[in-house]
Amino acid sequence: MHIAFRADASIRIGTGHVMRCLTLAEALRSRGHESTFICRNHTGNLANLIEERGFQLHMLNLEAPTQQSTDSKDDSAVAHVEWLGASWQTDAEQTISALKGTKIDWLVVDHYALDARWERRVSVGVKDIMVIDDIADRPHECKVLLDQNLGRNAQDYDGLVPEICIRLVGPNYALLRPEFAEFRERSLERRRMPELKRILITLGGVDRDNVTGQVLSALAQSTLPRETELDVVMGASAPALEAVREQAERLPFQASVSVNVTDMAERMCMADLCIGAAGSTSWERCCLGLPSIMVVLAENQRGIGQALEQSGAAYLLGKEELPESLGRALNELVLSNSALIGLAARAEGICDGLGSFRLVEELSRNQTP
Incomplete structure (x- = not known):
């Protein structure tokens, strides 16, 4: 499989989203799969680390405020919209462009500023989408959703994901190296x-x-x-x-x-x-x-x-x-x-450290032929 990751790190966002995606990418590589990262060029990004780990990286430029979406009603639905560094529409088009010509089996999205609108837009260029989330505050259009947090229930995503979405919930799926x-x-x-x-x-x-x-x-x-x-x-x-x-x-x-x-x-x-x-x-x-x-x-x-x-x-x-x-x-x-x-x-008793490998198995088992 070829898996693409859309995640960012910055002074404001922190490093956790990219770090757990790197953990999953390394688990995938250990099983013979290939990964590509798409990140925006925020201050405090982890571009050097991603490349040091041997993964292909596409860096997206920060957009000036005048280039962001002026549809404030549309963007306000996502609480962390200011974390993106562009409008979701621009980000989607840039992601599609970065992946053009590459057969992507799974696109893994780990970003609080992206939701179902973005996922529907980019789905034209990938087979399947997986979302990593923690806060259950917005809708998603995905085949698999991971929320690795203790105390989270699959029902917390009722109405936020398609009924057929596979929900992987709890620390049994925590992404640990x-x-x-x-x-x-x-x-x-x-x-x-x-x-x-x-x-x-x-x-x-x-x-x-x-x-x-x-x-x-x-x-x-x-x-x-x-x-x-x-x-x-x-x-x-x-x-x-x-x-x-x-x-x-x-x-x-x-x-x-x-x-x-x-x-x-x-x-x-x-x-x-x-x-x-x-x-x-x-x-x-x-x-x-x-x-x-x-x-x-x-x-x-x-x-x-x-x-x-x-x-x-x-x-x-x-x-x-x-x-x-x-x-x-x-x-x-x-x-x-x-x-x-x-x-x-x-x-x-909460986590045994094998979540990354459980997730790789899930992605392999549920990929679209």
Whole structure:
């Protein structure tokens, strides 16, 4: 099969959409399939990473405001329309042009600013369409829909997708790289006798509000033992990267700041606790049974965070309550191994890390001849 992906990364959008598409593309490649990416040239895009991974890439130019659709009533139906960098009509035509002359078996769409209108327009040039969504806030015209989030029900998409659409819902289909499943047994074994010595801090590839810096400030004022190790992971496009590096040098703990890491599964395996965003990396942490304190960085993450908190798999904080609430949570975990054991046990039952391969099987089984 030849699969095309339409997804974007930017300072505003973050990196999660492109990263999970890359995970799926690599799973497809492991089964002998070919993938092509179509992305717009936003500030903070991941073009270099996509090409480094060996995938074909078509970059779409940002459109000036005067070139965007003037039909505000039409565009206002999509809450994140400003994330696109063009009108949906322009984006559709540019996508069709990018794919012209290529036989595409599946077009995978992972973008909050695109809906059924765009999907109908581009369907003329592809066999089938799959949509990756998280928020169930707009209609889609697709054969397969994936929503990997805990707490989501297939019925949430009633009236938003065709009746014949195959709905793949829940963390069983979470798009995780294969190394997470490979590290799962080793990581879960570490959770049986926990001790809080090493904390992984990963608050998204962009972290435009520098929540990482707020977390480090809160940790500096906490009662954590001074021998605690901090492993801070950021994206190269994070605006506060240099400020965080300087801040880490002044901490009373041993702290390292790493950028664009490729060994996240091993880092999560070796960590005793993660302070992380309530986004798609939540499923990586669950796969490895890593106890977590989650921070909601964007409204679309709130549902994930609440579902995990209600399941007892993580603590949930809003970024506005960080210093005081983070300190209380840390004190509880430092004083109680049983709290760490409970978080780990409930997290590991949520996701096994094999979702990417389940999805590849679904696409292979349901492709149009």
